[in-house]
Amino acid sequence: MKPGISQSGSLRQELRINPRLYQAMDLLTMPLLDLQQHLKQELLTNPFLDLIEPGEDEAEDQAENEEEPEAEPDREAQAEAAEKAENEGIDWEEILLNGFDVGGGRVQEREDREWMEPVSVERRHLGDYLRDQVKLLDLTERQGVLADEFIGDINDEGYLVCSIEDLRADVNKWITDAAEAAGRDYDDLPLYTAAEAEEMLAIIQQLDPPGVGARDLRECLLLQLRAAKMEDTLAHTLVRDHCEELIAHRWTEISKKAGAPPVEVQRAADAVAKLDPKPGLRYSSAGDNYIVPDMIVDKIDGAYHVFVNDHNVPRLRLSKVYQDLARDKKKFDGENKEFIATRLNAANWMIQALEQRRQTMLKVMHFIVDRQRDFFEKGIQYLKPLTLREVAEGIGMHESTISRVTNEKYVQTPRGVLPLKFFFSSGLATAGGEDVSARGIKVQLEKMIADEDPKHPLTDQDIVELFEKDGVKIARRTVAKYREQLGVLSARMRRRV
Numbered sequence: 001m002k003p004g005i006s007q008s009g010s011l012r013q014e015l016r017i018n019p020r021l022y023q024a025m026d027l028l029t030m031p032l033l034d035l036q037q038h039l040k041q042e043l044l045t046n047p048f049l050d051l052i053e054p055g056e057d058e059a060e061d062q063a064e065n066e067e068e069p070e071a072e073p074d075r076e077a078q079a080e081a082a083e084k085a086e087n088e089g090i091d092w093e094e095i096l097l098n099g100f101d102v103g104g105g106r107v108q109e110r111e112d113r114e115w116m117e118p119v120s121v122e123r124r125h126l127g128d129y130l131r132d133q134v135k136l137l138d139l140t141e142r143q144g145v146l147a148d149e150f151i152g153d154i155n156d157e158g159y160l161v162c163s164i165e166d167l168r169a170d171v172n173k174w175i176t177d178a179a180e181a182a183g184r185d186y187d188d189l190p191l192y193t194a195a196e197a198e199e200m201l202a203i204i205q206q207l208d209p210p211g212v213g214a215r216d217l218r219e220c221l222l223l224q225l226r227a228a229k230m231e232d233t234l235a236h237t238l239v240r241d242h243c244e245e246l247i248a249h250r251w252t253e254i255s256k257k258a259g260a261p262p263v264e265v266q267r268a269a270d271a272v273a274k275l276d277p278k279p280g281l282r283y284s285s286a287g288d289n290y291i292v293p294d295m296i297v298d299k300i301d302g303a304y305h306v307f308v309n310d311h312n313v314p315r316l317r318l319s320k321v322y323q324d325l326a327r328d329k330k331k332f333d334g335e336n337k338e339f340i341a342t343r344l345n346a347a348n349w350m351i352q353a354l355e356q357r358r359q360t361m362l363k364v365m366h367f368i369v370d371r372q373r374d375f376f377e378k379g380i381q382y383l384k385p386l387t388l389r390e391v392a393e394g395i396g397m398h399e400s401t402i403s404r405v406t407n408e409k410y411v412q413t414p415r416g417v418l419p420l421k422f423f424f425s426s427g428l429a430t431a432g433g434e435d436v437s438a439r440g441i442k443v444q445l446e447k448m449i450a451d452e453d454p455k456h457p458l459t460d461q462d463i464v465e466l467f468e469k470d471g472v473k474i475a476r477r478t479v480a481k482y483r484e485q486l487g488v489l490s491a492r493m494r495r496r497v
Contacts, residue, residue: 027357029404032294032309039314039354048326048347050319126158126212126283127151133207146171146192146200150213158212158280159220160201168197211279218243224275234260234268246272249493262497293412295365297376304376306365308358309412316351318344363395364405368423375423376414381444383437386424436472442482444470449488454496462491 030038043049130151139147149171153162172191205213210227214220221239230236237258238246245254246269255262276282296307326340368391374382388406392399406420425439448466452458458466460479467474488494 027353031408032292046343046347048319048322048343049316052315126280129283150204156284157278160213160215164197168192209279221275235271251497291410293417294409295411297413304369367391367394381440383440385437457491457494459491
């Protein structure tokens with residue numbers, strides 16, 4: 001072998017996605033609120049983008065542009081304007097690079113239309129409500145420290161997630177560490193006893209909401225029955241002595257052990273079912289999720305029309321000031337010229353991408369409305385099975401594009417605000433050769449169970465046979481799966497005595 005350096009050439013094909021294509025896909029995926037924030041940021045970073053005010057008549061601007069004859073720029077006028085600007089001390093290069101508007105009036109106009117960002121408001125947690133109640137109690141400073149430790153170990157559902165012994169050990173360790181750090185004797189800071197911890201737990205469990213501070217479901221229900229002054233009732237006995245049988249709905253077994261008729265046992269169980277198994281969630285810190293529909297479907301004169309709900313989305317156009325400034329190509333060179341070209345192209349592309357996003361969403365929603373017209377007219381039972389591939393083939397786009405359009409998007413319809421994913425579901429075959437949506441099957445299943453005889457509830461096999469009478473072919477395991485998804489108990493658990 002002879003060592004050395006050599007060169008060789010080869011041809012190969014590879015697929016590279018333009019960065020702007022990635023951004024276009026992101027725009028397509030963004031729900032309405034995210035799109036608003038993204039466009040606000042683009043307005044701040046790209047000086048060639050301008051905002052069209054809601055009261056501004058865009059048609060008049062377009063008419064003015066059409067009336068103006070197309071002509072070559074007046075070089076003498078531009079030079080004269082540039083010379084005037086230099087005499088006035090305006091640094092055009094600095095203005096362009098930093099992205100500020102030009103002219104006193106334009107700056108003031110831009111400041112007037114600044115977007116106000118929403119400010120998040122701190123929400124109160126369950127612990128805040130409990131501490132407010134503890135402050136109203138006549139507790140010593142020592143008890144207050146222990147109470148705060150208990151509240152800190154209560155989760156959002158209202159349950160104490162730490163054993164009393166572990167909690168007491170943590171507080172006592174804090175006391176010993178503080179004593180060692182201060183060089184004090186342990187006798188000056190006595191450790192908490194088990195009796196003090198038990199007493200404090202009893203105090204915490206008397207706070208609102210009833211059931212807070214419980215260590216398990218059984219204790220939570222007993223605390224709520226005690227708060228409701230139902231300690232001498234059969235319901236209290238069922239929870240205290242027969243909790244496992246109560247959860248399994250073994251009415252006959254409970255009846256024998258409690259010495260009460262099955263009807264009374266079931267009536268008491270109904271009272272227990274009205275209690276809150278997670279009392280802390282009523283004070284949960286989770287905020288309300290407000291939904292702003294991305295599209296609107298409205299019925300006008302018997303026909304369904306689709307609109308994009310973009311009236312709150314910033315409407316963009318190219319800034320006339322910067323367009324006029326960019327026409328004088330001789331004034332800028334090097335980095336300044338590249339900056340102008342890049343920003344101007346980016347602004348043009350952003351406006352085109354927004355319009356493309358709008359048209360794609362309209363195409364997808366129009367196809368859905370045409371396919372699901374029976375749903376809009378008659379109800380969910382008439383919802384037809386639909387897949388992303390069917391929509392993609394129907395409008396001539398890729399399946400991944402349809403997925404991005406429907407992801408986290410909502411539409412306001414005459415039948416409520418619905419996610420776009422609602423219209424997509426698998427189907428089951430019928431005797432007539434047509435398909436019926438799985439979502440419609442679930443609605444029929446719920447209706448069958450709601451109309452059943454409580455003393456003789458429908459089994460999964462009974463439901464299968466009822467569907468077969470309607471011409472729907474469905475397996476028993478599919479019925480069981482749909483029933484579990486709907487949160488419906490089995491026939492044995494639904495049976496009333």
